[in-house]
Amino acid sequence: MLPHSRLSLTAIVSCILASQCLAQLPVIELTAISRLGGQAGSEFEMRSSAGSRLEEVQQLRFSHPGIAAELLTDNPLPFSDQRQPRYGNFRVKIAESVPPGRYECRAVGRHGVSNPKAFLVHTLDGDIDTPPSTSKDKPTPLPIGNIYHAKAAPAQVHYYSLHVDQGQAIRIDCLAADLDTRMIPVLTLTSASGQTLQTRTGSDTIDPHLVIEPYEAGDYVLAVHDAIYRGGEEFAYLLVAQNKDSAINLVSPAGQSADGQTPIAWLPAATSGFAELTDNAIGIEETSDAKSITPPCTIKAAFDSREDEDAYEFTAQQGEQLAIDLISQRLGQPTDGRMILERKEPQQAGDPKWHSVFNEDDSQSIGDAALTLRSTDPFAMFTAPETATYRLTIRDLDSGTALSRQQDYFVDLRRPTAGFDLVAYRPFPSKDQNASRQHGSQLFRGGGEAIRVYCVRRDGWSGPIELAAEGLPPGVSCAAATIAANQNQAQLTFIANDDAPAAVADVKIIGRGTVGGEQKSVTAAPAAIQFGRGHSREYIRSRLTTTLAIAVSDKDVSPISITVGDGTVAEVKKGESLTLPAKLTRREGGKTNCVLRPRDLPPKVTSADVTINADKNEGNIVFKVAGDATPGTYSLWLQAETKIKLKPNPQALDRANAYRAHLKQLSEDPAKADQREAVNEAIKAADERVKAAQASAKEQEITIFPPSPHVTIRIVEAK
């Protein structure tokens, strides 16, 4: 029976994957969905096709209510009247009314709500799912105006044919990075005789497109493969050919979010209001001379050649302040801008003499190994040292054209507008951040999950930010936290009560700070890890997402709970020490030594790791505050490390046993003697199901790194 086979396979795969990730409590990780999108108004089947801890995926949550997924079911098992869920398999319906664009999909299963995967809704002619040809001689037709769904296989090339009429110009897009796949597409267009006409390639973050300008009418062949010839479930792509003149962008440019769309973008884009920027920008034509500008203003221009260098001259009065922001990489351009500002020497005879004021390259480095807000776009706060003519020179240090022949940029010269932006994401619970990978949420009763918040202060603003969570499900709490004026990050911890009911919810992190004497409230942009290291790519990719989703399990209890202090803000003087008690609540499976490591300590504050032995439940955390520490309110937390034992899914075994017991009862029922043979056959199949379920019900020993609730302390002046 196919459903049974699928079930067994899923269980086996899950077991294998589970054994590979014994470094956190069981939490669903979704690395691929079987379909990257569909036409508005269409229906199709779709799977959560790759990942780990994918047991009993029974729901797909889309970021638009017009996209619905219904779990497929199989016929009832023998001697049962309930249809059997075909976990992980769904029929998806996209309502006609759903606007085209990128959305998100999360899988919800036994181990929580997953990380998001991008999902495209389009209004083109249709979708084609048939596997493309791998034979150069027999390419698969690529109809113009349709979307071809394909998946790269290792060491293979897909070949498509397309016919071009005389004078027809066609644009071909290959979507992969934009839709959360690992595929780095390479497109090679050849003539029918096999001669290469052009080739375009993508990157981890930029998808390629190719324009067939009006060549001679005829047939052409398009070869598509991954740049490193990788393949598998995580290497899906969409291919679409459109008439160039009427071609539509299937996804919005980075940072620009159409209604209902997911602002999928590199993280630095979270910190700029690009819409306003583009509306007010002044287009600058390319010339060899310096262009005269009058700040405040926004310039739109382009790096249109490898060694392009654009210069702008303006006059500034002594003491005049400008925030100068070059914006290009944050628009998704493959650029690395540099700004050089020089001051013209007054009253010079002959050639003018210029004095360097500043040269700026990358923006400030904020983030960690899994999520970085650092951009290759430079920024500078400028205060004119004297009234003079200034020359701003813009260069692109990434002079390549492999990803884009021409790269756009904006230069925003504005009056400083102080403020801040926030980005929040769920860090991977490990002491090695390089091990971070995409993962979902599953909050055990009595357990905790962290949300990490970074702030980017704009235009010279400095000040503390109070953080709070909103939209928490019942039974989940989260204390307020503070990002001190001299810090740019803090961590919040969600704690589930011992009796928290099962739930899936989207939470918001709100930051409040005083800017210009006024209270300002900012909602943190949610972010998520897109991919961990692997598949020949040794860095962690993260992106913005729609929501911070958390799931609470009523079937799982954390083997260990941690508390620090009494929940109040503890005060300590400079030069003194503060001792806070740490307490463990040990439950079944949580009886070993536990190391507590202080994290996010304020500057000039030190604290040693504390080990609470297996036979103890308490310890003291001592914070030593240096005499030159900066007074303020700081939030910090402890990362625990301990081994626990747990059974990931004993309920599955219970169900399998219950069904087998039901069959056994039938087999022993004299009234059912005429069905005994069939019952015995069913028992044999049930035995297999029990055997498969035993793996996930088997007790496992796991090293976990749970976060403590965050602690807020206040450092005050010594008197």
Place this chain on the structure above:
Amino acid sequence: MSRCCMLSTSSSGRGRLTIAGRRGAGHRSQRRHRGMIAHPFKIALLVLLLCGNASASELVSLRIENQAGDEAKSFAATTLVGRDARLQLLVTGELSDGSQLDWTHQVNYAAEPPGIADINDSGLVTPLANGSVTITAKSENGKAAQATLQVTGFDQNAAVSFPSQVAPIFTKLGCNGGGCHGKASGQNGFKLSLLGFEPQADYERLIKESRSRRMSLAAPDQSLLLLKATNVSPHGGGQRLDRDSHEYRLIRRWISQGMPYGSGDEPQVVSIDVFPDQRRLGKTDSQQLAVVATYSDDSTEDVTQATVYESNDTEMADVTPSGLVKLQNMVGDVAVMARYQGHVTAFRADIPLGATDNWTEDQWPEPRNVIDQFVYQKLKSLGIPPAPECDDATYLRRVTLDIAGRLPTLAEVQQFQQDTRENKRETLVDRLLDSDDYAHYFARKWSTILRNRRTSGSLQLPNLAFHRWIRESIRENKPYDLFVRELMTASGSMISNPPVAWFKQVPDTNQRVEDAAQLFLGQRIQCARCHHHPYEKWSQKNYAQLSAFFTLVSTKTNGDPNEPAFFSRVGGAAARHPKTNQSLPPAGLDSAELSVPSTDDPRVHLADWMTDPENPFFARSLANRYWKHFMGRGIVEPEDDMRVTNPPSNPELLDAMAQSFVESGYDIKSLVRMICRSRVYSSAADANEDNLGDRRSYSRFYPKRLQAEVLLDAVNQVTLSTTPFAGMPAGTRAIELPDTGFSSYFLDVFGEPNSATACECERSQEANLAQSLHLLNSDEMQKKLAADGGRAAKLAADGRSDEDKVRELYLIALSRQPQPAELTAAINYLAAKENKREAYEDVVWTLVNSKEFMFNH
């Protein structure tokens, strides 16, 4: 069945051998024999005659070259200053046919008045007293010549100068060579600077180290330096000096003077000249050289005996330590490098065959372009007849292998055979240059020397991206100057700007400097990193100034830490001189220092200098590299070692090609067209008596063994098989591989390079037993031959006649029809074998094991 296809050595073409007679008007000198001898035994006789130095022509006059005059610098030295002076006489004899020969070692010398100078049989003059002396050189047939020399300063016991007189002895004797005391760690506790470039340091070590035991002022002969050099005290390097030698006496006198270093203001050597600098000689002739150094005070000195000599082709010429060049029995040209005190120069000898001296102009083929013009000019000069043009089949195979790195397909062979257009060869070249195969093949070539090397494990994105960039640059025919500019100034991420990968592959500034110079300028400046280049003019200052262009290159990580982005920091471009620690601004070789604004990327200025049409290295280097690719031997060989002391075999040809290349806008395809459309390139490879010994003048096409990748693809093409390469799509050919990290015994054994250096020499084109065994008898070959879908299986199952199938097989493998004997042998063999498939396997095996298959000819 055993069969071995040998290249024909039949004397096709003109079928005659002409030996030189009088040369045409305008030639500076002539050879001695004339007439036309067609019979082989006469040839042998003539060779015997030529081998002897005695000329059939009569010596009509002698001349001693050491003559002072208005053009003193044009002649060898005439003055001996001081008791340590030596002077090499050069005696030239003019024969009755007008030719000139070195007679230095064949005359008797006499000096008048006696007691002023001594002369030995080799013409070496040593002073005995101050004065003027007249030297008479007299030949056996009574011809005589005279020269007057001056001896001065003999009565002055001038202090011996360590840097000017003693240190050069160490160089001459090889003491400070890289294999002896000149290596970085020295030898047995005694270190000298390599080739004496740091005399002050040598002096300090010699005098002060080891408690000064190397010198004995009280008993100079007991100085350890002399005891070791004469091997009286056991010396690992053996005896380097005779007690009776000039050098011994000089060192001894220096010791007895108290081992002065010198005044410090002695004139420095500014240049050296060799006399003669060029000469036309006959096989087995010899030529004495004299070397004169010019000092910073404009004085000159004969330094013939102190100079180090080296032949660039020892199969053509040897040279003795005293500067006597001895030619072997070959024709062509050869250079002898002379090095003294860090200065180098070269003597060039032409050794003509003279076989075309009686040719009229219309006997010479009409040149199609400058290549033909200058190759024929040289062949005329040497009297070597050019080979006739090869046939169509040979040309098709040759040019397809050279441009596209593959065999012609059956369809191409048939089409070319049937094509009757006059310009079909030109059309073929254009078609091949427009093909993807051209891009694949040359991407492989460039990818290898640009060190596109996998660091470990599976395929890596930067390697593939870099290879793709190279391939697309070639396919799009990106102008070469732009290609190099994009590479040298690459900035950004490896995926957005793939040539950035070169900076990752070549992580060290020194390596970047050296690779850039070797790849794009044909200059191997590695030596100048640590010391003055021994065979070139490049100093450590030159090296440091070239490296200054790269000193601001830096990295940052925005994604994969294994793929850092490269960029140029803002700052002052400068490099420190390793010895003086002086901060030096950037400068190109032989070029003025640059002042680079701090906000500029200095590499842009480097690219400007490199790609300037006036750059003397850039275009010539590429022209030479591509010439070698097609013709098998560089005009300068090795192709990336274009130093002063390794002169081109045909400088006019190299200059003309470079000029044309520049004028084309650095159009590589245009260069390839020029080469492949020349008559020279289409010359037959068959060697005959006239051109068998020619290895540098391109009188014929020099056969080349197929490169490893090309050969593997050719084997696959003929056997209808494929070779799997891990991670690459099935059917990927070897020339398409993005890097050299694939495991293949076939490629290894046939000399695939490892991309560890920028040198083309890393690719081995040598033949060895392992190659033969692999082709003859390996599992890999057996599987290809016996594959179910392979050529042999298909031919066996094919219903056509054996003759038709054999004919087709020859077209596929050798691009030609079988000769009657070959056809008969194959048909008979096939008929005799019961198992047809095995029989065809044997025939295919035979063809791919033939030399004709393995060579491009």
